[in-house]
Amino acid sequence: MARQVQPIVTLLTDFGAADPYVAAMKGTLLCAYPTATLVDISHEVPAHDVVAGAFVLAAAAPCFPRGTLHLVVVDPGVGTDREILVGQFGGQLFLFPDNGVITLIKEAMPLEGLVAVRNAPPGTFGPISSTFHGRDLFAPLAGQILRGANVAELGPTPAKYRLLDLPAAERTTDGLLGQVIYVDHFGNLITNLLEADVRRRWADLRDTELLCGDERVGAFANTYGLAEKGKTLALFNSSGRVEIAVNQGRACDALSACVGTEVRLRDKKILDA
Amino acid sequence: MARQVQPIVTLLTDFGAADPYVAAMKGTLLCAYPTATLVDISHEVPAHDVVAGAFVLAAAAPCFPRGTLHLVVVDPGVGTDREILVGQFGGQLFLFPDNGVITLIKEAMPLEGLVAVRNAPPGTFGPISSTFHGRDLFAPLAGQILRGANVAELGPTPAKYRLLDLPAAERTTDGLLGQVIYVDHFGNLITNLLEADVRRRWADLRDTELLCGDERVGAFANTYGLAEKGKTLALFNSSGRVEIAVNQGRACDALSACVGTEVRLRDKKILDA
Amino acid sequence: MARQVQPIVTLLTDFGAADPYVAAMKGTLLCAYPTATLVDISHEVPAHDVVAGAFVLAAAAPCFPRGTLHLVVVDPGVGTDREILVGQFGGQLFLFPDNGVITLIKEAMPLEGLVAVRNAPPGTFGPISSTFHGRDLFAPLAGQILRGANVAELGPTPAKYRLLDLPAAERTTDGLLGQVIYVDHFGNLITNLLEADVRRRWADLRDTELLCGDERVGAFANTYGLAEKGKTLALFNSSGRVEIAVNQGRACDALSACVGTEVRLRDKKILDA
Numbered sequence: 001m002a003r004q005v006q007p008i009v010t011l012l013t014d015f016g017a018a019d020p021y022v023a024a025m026k027g028t029l030l031c032a033y034p035t036a037t038l039v040d041i042s043h044e045v046p047a048h049d050v051v052a053g054a055f056v057l058a059a060a061a062p063c064f065p066r067g068t069l070h071l072v073v074v075d076p077g078v079g080t081d082r083e084i085l086v087g088q089f090g091g092q093l094f095l096f097p098d099n100g101v102i103t104l105i106k107e108a109m110p111l112e113g114l115v116a117v118r119n120a121p122p123g124t125f126g127p128i129s130s131t132f133h134g135r136d137l138f139a140p141l142a143g144q145i146l147r148g149a150n151v152a153e154l155g156p157t158p159a160k161y162r163l164l165d166l167p168a169a170e171r172t173t174d175g176l177l178g179q180v181i182y183v184d185h186f187g188n189l190i191t192n193l194l195e196a197d198v199r200r201r202w203a204d205l206r207d208t209e210l211l212c213g214d215e216r217v218g219a220f221a222n223t224y225g226l227a228e229k230g231k232t233l234a235l236f237n238s239s240g241r242v243e244i245a246v247n248q249g250r251a252c253d254a255l256s257a258c259v260g261t262e263v264r265l266r267d268k269k270i271l272d273a
Numbered sequence: 274m275a276r277q278v279q280p281i282v283t284l285l286t287d288f289g290a291a292d293p294y295v296a297a298m299k300g301t302l303l304c305a306y307p308t309a310t311l312v313d314i315s316h317e318v319p320a321h322d323v324v325a326g327a328f329v330l331a332a333a334a335p336c337f338p339r340g341t342l343h344l345v346v347v348d349p350g351v352g353t354d355r356e357i358l359v360g361q362f363g364g365q366l367f368l369f370p371d372n373g374v375i376t377l378i379k380e381a382m383p384l385e386g387l388v389a390v391r392n393a394p395p396g397t398f399g400p401i402s403s404t405f406h407g408r409d410l411f412a413p414l415a416g417q418i419l420r421g422a423n424v425a426e427l428g429p430t431p432a433k434y435r436l437l438d439l440p441a442a443e444r445t446t447d448g449l450l451g452q453v454i455y456v457d458h459f460g461n462l463i464t465n466l467l468e469a470d471v472r473r474r475w476a477d478l479r480d481t482e483l484l485c486g487d488e489r490v491g492a493f494a495n496t497y498g499l500a501e502k503g504k505t506l507a508l509f510n511s512s513g514r515v516e517i518a519v520n521q522g523r524a525c526d527a528l529s530a531c532v533g534t535e536v537r538l539r540d541k542k543i544l545d546a
Numbered sequence: 547m548a549r550q551v552q553p554i555v556t557l558l559t560d561f562g563a564a565d566p567y568v569a570a571m572k573g574t575l576l577c578a579y580p581t582a583t584l585v586d587i588s589h590e591v592p593a594h595d596v597v598a599g600a601f602v603l604a605a606a607a608p609c610f611p612r613g614t615l616h617l618v619v620v621d622p623g624v625g626t627d628r629e630i631l632v633g634q635f636g637g638q639l640f641l642f643p644d645n646g647v648i649t650l651i652k653e654a655m656p657l658e659g660l661v662a663v664r665n666a667p668p669g670t671f672g673p674i675s676s677t678f679h680g681r682d683l684f685a686p687l688a689g690q691i692l693r694g695a696n697v698a699e700l701g702p703t704p705a706k707y708r709l710l711d712l713p714a715a716e717r718t719t720d721g722l723l724g725q726v727i728y729v730d731h732f733g734n735l736i737t738n739l740l741e742a743d744v745r746r747r748w749a750d751l752r753d754t755e756l757l758c759g760d761e762r763v764g765a766f767a768n769t770y771g772l773a774e775k776g777k778t779l780a781l782f783n784s785s786g787r788v789e790i791a792v793n794q795g796r797a798c799d800a801l802s803a804c805v806g807t808e809v810r811l812r813d814k815k816i817l818d819a
Contacts, residue, residue, distance in 0.1 A: 006307070006308055008303055008307065010296065010300075015731060016590075016730075016731030016732075017290065017563065017588060017589070017590050018588055018590035018591070018602075018730075018731055019588065019602065019605075019730045019731050020587065020588065020601075020602045020603075020605035020606035021605075021730075021731075022586075023556065023585065023586065023587040023588065023606035023609070024605060024606050024609045025609075026585050026609075027556075027585070027606060027607070027608075027609030027610035027611070027614070028609045030554055030583070030585070030610060030611055030614075031609070031610070031611045034552070034554065034583075034611060035552055035583075037303070037307075037308075038585070039296065039299050039300070039303070039311070040295075040296065041293065041296040042290060042291055042292065042293065042296065043290070044289075044290050044291035045291070047731070047732050047794075048794045055293075056291075056292065056293045057293075059292075059293035059294075059297060060293035060296035060297050060300060061300070062300075062398070063296070063297045063298075063299075063300030063301045063304070063397070063398065063408065064300035064303060064304070065300070065303055065304045065307060068300070068303075076770065076771060076793075076794050077771045078769055078770065078771065079768055079769030079770070079771065079772075080769060080771040080772065124609070125608070125609065129783070129784035130768040130769040130781070131769050131770065131781060131783055131784050131789075132783070132784035135609065135784065136784065184289075184291075184292045184294075185288060185289030185291055185292050185294075185320070186289075186320050222352055222403040223351055223352030223353060223403040223404050224349065224351065224352070224404065225349060225350045225351065225352065225353040226352075226353065235403075235404060237402070237404055237405070238402035238404050238405035238408065238409065243404075247349075248320075248321045248349050279580070279581055281576055281580065283569065283573075290563065310576070310580075310581075312569065312572050312573070312576070312584070313569065314566065314569040315563060315564055315565065315566065315569065316563070317562075317563050317564035318564070328566075329564075329565065329566045330566075332565075332566035332567075332570060333566035333569035333570050333573060334573070335573075335671070336569070336570040336571075336572075336573030336574045336577070336670070336671065336681065337573035337576060337577070338573070338576055338577045338580060341573070341576075457562075457564075457565045457567075458561060458562030458564055458565050458567075458593070459562075459593050495625060495676040496624055496625030496626060496676040496677050497622065497624065497625070497677065498622060498623045498624065498625065498626040499625075499626065508676070508677060510675070510677055510678070511675035511677050511678035511681065511682065516677075520622075521593075521594045521622050
C-alpha cells in the first residue's frame with residue numbers, strides 16, 4: 001500500500017479509558033511515527049471479550065479509508081504462545097492476536113494477505129514485556145509498517161488461523177431462529193437475524209411476528225421514532241441486521257434480554273393456520 | 274469560510290464510548306477528508322437528552338476556532354421527518370437535527386446563516402439508513418462541506434426552526450428563583466441563575482442567602498478550595514452561572530439535588546426584616 | 547526544544563468524559579495552535595485524586611516522544627494560591643499544579659528545568675476564571691509555549707515544590723512489605739513492590755509466598771494466561787512492579803483488595819523453618 005504522510009491508525013482494546021495503557025500505546029506509536037492520525041474505535045470492549053471485540057471491529061473498521069492500519073488489542077492471551085497476525089482485508093491492514101477477533105472482518109472484507117509476526121522490532125523502552133504487547137509489540141510494529149516495512153517479510157503465512165464459532169440464525173418451519181449478539185449503549189438488541197434473509201423469506205413484514213425470549217416485540221418500523229415512545233419495535237439496522245429497540249427507552253430492560261437471548265421471527269399465517 | 278488544510282471537526286453525540294458508532298462516523302469522515310482534525314466534544318450526553326446536549330454544546334463550542342465544523346448528533350428523531358440543518362454561528366458551522374439542540378448556541382453566538390439540508394450527498398457505503406444518520410448523512414455532508422461545497426446550495430433557508438423552551442430564572446420579591454440545569458462529573462450543580470443578574474441585584478454577595486431545594490448553601494467564594502473541605506459553597510462558574518459545589522465532594526449528593534431542583538437566592542436584609 | 551509543525555500535547559485530568567470541560571480546553575488550545583496533535587492520557591482519574599493522577603501520568607508520559615507537552619489538570623486547588631509549574635523532565639514539558647502530581651515523573655525522568663508561572667498569557671475568552679484554569683490558563687499557556695515562548699521567562703525557578711509522600715515498600719525479616727497503590731480497569735492490583743528489589747532478594751521466585759491482605763496469591767507467572775482461568779497469580783508488570791491478577795477475572799474482587807491493602811512477599815524457607 002502507498003505510504004501516506006498522515007496515515008490513519010485505529011486502536012480497539014478492552015483497556016478502558018481510566019488507565020494509562022491506551023496513552024502508553026499512543027505515545028509509543030507517536031515515537032515511531034509522529035504524524036500518524038490516531039483514532040479510537042473503542043476501549044470499552046468488555047474485559048477479555050473477544051466476541052464483542054469482533055463485533056465492534058466489524059461494525060467500525062469497514063468505514064475507514066483504504067490504507068488504514070487497525071491495532072486490535074483484545075488479547076486475554078497476551079504473552080502466551082498465541083501468534084500475532086498482520087492481515088490485509090479490503091485494502092486495510094489489521095494487527096491482531098490470533099484469537100478469532102478478526103472473524104467478522106473476514107466475513108465482510110476480502111482477505112488479501114496474512115502473516116504471523118516473527119520478526120517484530122525490539123520494544124521501544126527495553127525488552128518486550130509479557131503483559132503489555134499493545135505498547136511493546138503492536139505499537140512498534142505499527143511504526144515499522146508505517147515507515148514502509150514490507151509486511152510479507154515480517155513472518156510466514158500461517159497455515160491456519162482462529163475463527164470464532166459464532167451462532168448463526170437458523171431456518172425453522174415457521175420462520176427464523178436467532179439470538180441477541182450485542183447490546184448497545186442505548187439498550188438496543190442487535191441480533192444475528194440478517195435483513196437479507198428476512199427479506200428473502202417475507203415479501204411483506206406485516207406477515208411476521210417477532211419474539212424476544214418469550215416477549216412479543218412491536219412491529220417492524222423504519223426507525224426508532226416511528227414507534228410510540230416507550231414501545232418496542234423491530235427494525236433493520238445500519239449494519240443489515242434485525243435490531244430490537246424501544247423508542248427513547250432501553251429494549252434490554254423492557255424485554256429482560258441480553259447477549260444470547262433467543263429471538264424468533266415467525267410467519268403469522270402459519271401461526272394462524 | 275476559507276478552506277483549511279487540517280480543518281477541525283468536532284463530534285457531540287449520545288452514542289457512548291463502547292459501541293462502534295462514533296468510530297464509524299469518524300472513519301466515514303476520514304474517507305471524505307483524510308486530514309481533518311477530529312475532536313470529541315462528548316459522547317456521554319445521556320441517551321436522547323437534547324437539553325443536556327444543548328448545554329454541553331454551548332459550553333464547549335464557543336472555545337473552538339472560527340471555521341470549526343461541529344457535528345451534533347443527539348438525535349432521537351433520526352430517520353423521521355425532522356430536518357437536518359446547517360447553521361453558521363459566530364464564524365463556526367454546526368450540523369444538527371432540528372430538535373432544539375442548538376438553542377443555547379443561538380443565545381451565545383450570532384446566527385449568520387441557516388439552511389435545511391435537502392441536497393445531501395449519497396451515503397458512503399450504500400443507501401442512507403434510517404437509523405444512523407451520523408455515519409450516512411452527517412459525516413458525508415461534513416466531508417462535502419470541508420471539500421468546499423457551497424453551504425447555501427445545500428437547501429433552502431427554513432422559515433423557522435425549533436428552540437427548546439428552557440426554564441429561565443425569575444425575579445421574586447426577595448431575590449431570584451431558578452433551578453439546577455446540569456449536574457457535572459464532580460457532582461457540581463450548575464444553575465440558570467446568571468452572574469450578571471446576581472451582580473445587578475446585589476452589590477455585596479454577603480447580603481444573599483442561597484437555598485438549594487430546602488437546604489442552605491454555604492457562602493459565595495471565588496473557588497472550590499476556599500470552602501472548608503466537604504462543605505457546600507456557591508460560586509460564579511467559568512460560564513457565568515451560579516454553581517453550587519462541595520470542596521472535594523459532591524454537591525448533588527450532599528444536597529440531594531438533581532436537574533430541576535429549585536434554587537433560591539434571597540436577600541438576607543429582606544428576610545431579616 | 548525545537549519547534550515542531552505538529553507538536554504533541556497530552557491532556558490528563560479528572561474531568562470525566564461527559565462534560566464540556568475537556569473539549570473546552572482542546573478548543574482553546576486549537577485556537578492558540580491549530581495544528582497541535584492532541585492526545586488524551588486519561589480524563590477518568592478519580593475526582594480530586596492527585597495520587598492516582600501521579601500514577602497514571604508516570605505510567606504513560608515516558609512513552610511519548612521528546613518535545614511532547616503534557617497538560618496535567620488534576621487540580622483540586624484550582625484558583626487558590628497554589629502555583630502552576632512548568633517542568634522539563636527527560637526532554638518533555640509538563641504543565642502542572644504544584645500539588646505533587648509530578649512526584650512519580652520526577653522519580654523516573656531527569657529534571658532539566660522548572661519555573662513557577664507568573665507571566666501567564668491572558669485568558670482567550672476574557673478574564674481568567676478562578677475555577678477553570680484548564681481552559682483559561684493551561685491551554686493558552688500551552689499555546690504560547692508551542693508558538694515558541696521562552697519557558698525560562700514565564701517566571702522564577704521555585705525554591706521548592708511539592709512531592710507526595712507515597713508509601714514505599716519496606717524490607718522485613720522474612721521479605722518485603724508493601725501495599726496496593728493502584729487498581730486498574732481489569733481489577734489488577736498494582737503494588738509498590740518493585741521487580742528490581744524482589745529479584746535482588748530472591749534468585750528463585752519459587753522460594754516466595756505472596757499475601758494480599760490475608761489471602762494467599764498464586765505463584766509468579768510470566769503473564770495472565772499462564773495461570774488457570776479464574777485463579778490468582780503474581781507477575782512483574784510492564785512498569786517493573788509486582789502486580790496481582792486473576793486470569794480473565796478481577797483480582798480486586800477475588801481478594802477483596804483496594805488501594806492501601808497490604809501485600810507481603812515472604813521467604814518460604816524462613817516460614818518453613
